[in-house]
Amino acid sequence: MDRLPSNGFRRNRGGPGRRRLGVVSRRGIILLAAILFACSAICWAQKKQKLEKNHRDWLERDVAYIITKDERDAFLKLTTDEAREKFIETFWEIRNPSPGSPTNTYKDEIYQRIAFADARFGIGSGVEGWRTDRGRTYITLGPPQQKQVLRNSANLYPLEIWFYGGANPALPPFFYVMFYQREGSGDYRFYSPYTDGPDKLATGVEAINSRSAALRMIRNSAGPEVARISLSLLPDEPVDETTGIVSLESDILLNSIKNLPNLPANRDDILRRRTNRETVTSRLVLEGHNLDIVTFPARDSRGLTRLDYALHLRSPSDLSLTEEKDERYSYSVEVRVRVFSAENQLIFTQQKSLADSITKKRLDTIKDKVFGYQGTLPLPAGKYHLEFQFTDWSKKTAFHTVREISIPMPPKDALVCQRKTPIPVSPISCLLPSAACNSLPCPAAPQLLPQAPTSKWFIRFGPRPQILVKIWERNWTWNTLSAGPPLPAVPPRSKTKSAGNNSTLPVPW
Structure with missing residues (x-):
């Protein structure tokens, strides 16, 4: 029996408290229905x-x-x-x-x-x-600039090796990409020296889980270079061909290729271009004005040809500097080289964005000097059409010029420009600084300076020099050189008592 409250009245279990709870429940149901309706509308x-x-x-x-x-x-x-x-x-x-x-x-x-x-x-x-x-x-x-296809090599699954040079500023200057048919069938897939390893390329039973045996089979079937590439896709990375131990550098390269547009350098470049397009309504492109180019074909100790080039403005006023706070001055430029084949097909584009700020003291030392840039293009022997463009983003002006280049196939006893081989130059060192002369003043007279590394780019503010390039010859003519308009006829080379002919080619800016 229920006990009565002290006031003598029994509490109604379905009274106001329950009624209030029912009202809240109904409001919750209505609110939930509204949310579901909104979600369905969004969907x-x-x-x-x-x-x-x-x-x-x-x-x-x-x-x-x-x-x-x-x-x-x-x-x-x-x-x-x-x-x-x-x-x-x-x-x-x-x-x-x-x-x-x-x-x-x-x-x-x-x-x-x-x-x-x-x-x-x-x-x-x-x-x-x-x-x-x-x-x-x-x-x-x-x-690819070069490609090697191995379809029917003994004890090897079908594979392809592609070689690239200067493909993208965010990638190494030179690298390989290898593809192979896993288990000898299906599509060609990326080859990873770390994940796959040489034993995945070899078909022999003795190569199973034995990288040393696989390397030996690859070397015997396809040659030592393919065996080396199976350990590293980077030509300049040291490898251990005895144990077959590899690093993760090649996998980092493959991941960079797969994610190329999102690498910081490329992403920032696209963002800058988009920002410039939103803020710049027009840009003046001047054909053949205020831009001088020197190109020089060379060959390294491995027999690979390349084209070294130097870009030089003609006047200090061609580069604009923007004044910032704290007495600093900034510039933002872009150097682009587009390489076309003899059939006018675009092969690749080399592009570099350069931006920096300098102090007032530094400005005083370079205000009467012109801007110079040096780079290199990994090109095999052949004829090319090159388009050079220098863009000054601060004043929305670009200088554009073209060159027709021929890189001959050098004979076996031709000049080989090795990294440690000194090349006689004059004040071109102001334009082509090497790692060894960055801290040195530009020489006033010709002297020997080490060759600039081919995998790097350099900028330098300096005078507008006359360039003298000396080449010692052995009765061959692999010495193409160009700068600005066609050169005047060069007088006959003077003969000396030393071995070969010692010739000097003046190159006016």
């Missing part, structure tokens, strides 16, 4: 904004390997087709080698690479060519 809107096929193909195929993560996220957030079309237009324009030009050679090149990949790399892979590892590499880096 419906998102479903309605699903990418059309042309936009989906553009994002997932056309630019899959060249778009940055930030750009992808921004594109997916767009809500109208008009905004997407505008985004695509801007995407290609900020990558246009000649901004504002009606033609975009970079865009054309990417679509040509996709078509080539589909035609060449899809056969036997079971997927479209652009989806394969070879297709991805070809679209990202372009055609």
Whole structure:
């Protein structure tokens, strides 16, 4: 029996407290229904904004390997087709080698690479060519400078070795990419010296879990160079061919290739280009004005040819400096070299962005000097069309000039420019500083200076020099040199009593 409260009345269990609880419950149900309705509306809107096929193909195929993560996220957030079309237009324009030009050679090149990949790399892979590892590499880096294909080597699975030089500033200057058919069938996949190892390339039973035996088989079947590449994709990395122990450097390279657009150097470059496009309405491009170029073909001790070049402005006023706080002055420039084949097909583009700030004291020392830049292009023997462009982002001005270059195939007894071989030069050292002379003043008279390393770039403020390059010959003519307009006829070389002819070629700026 229930006990009565002191007031004599029994409490109603379904009284006001329960009624208030019922009201709260009903309000919660209504609120929950409203949330569900809003979510369904959002989902419906998102479903309605699903990418059309042309936009989906553009994002997932056309630019899959060249778009940055930030750009992808921004594109997916767009809500109208008009905004997407505008985004695509801007995407290609900020990558246009000649901004504002009606033609975009970079865009054309990417679509040509996709078509080539589909035609060449899809056969036997079971997927479209652009989806394969070879297709991805070809679209990202372009055609290799050299390629070695080993289809029927004894005791080896089919493999391909691609060599690249100067492919992208964010990557090593020279490297290999190897592809192989795992177990001898299917598509060609990336080869990793660390993850796969030489034993995955060899077919012999004795090579199973034995890298030393696999290396011996590779060396006997394909040669020592292929055996070395199976341990490292970097030509300058030391390897232990006795034990076959490898580092992670090659895997870092492969990951960099796969994630190339998102590497800091490339991502920052795209962001800068996008920012400049939003703030710059026009840019003046001057053809053949105020820009001097010197090119010099050379060959290293391994027999690999290259083209060293020097770019030089003609006047100190050609480079603009922006005054900042604390009496500092900054500049922002870009040097770009586009290399075309004799058939006018773009091979690759070398591009370097340079920005720095200097003190007032430093400005006083260089204000009457001109800007110089030196670089190198890894080019095999052949004829090339080069387009040089120097862009000053501060004053929105670019200087553009072209050169027709021929790199002859040197005979076996030709001049070999090794890294430790001194080359006689005059004040060109102000323009081509080497690691050994960066701390030295520019010489006033010709002297011997070490050759600048070929894998680096250099800038230097200095006078506008006359360049004298001496070449000792042994009755051969591998000495192409160009600077500015065609050179005047060179007088006959004077003969000396020393071995060979000692000739001096004056090169005016």
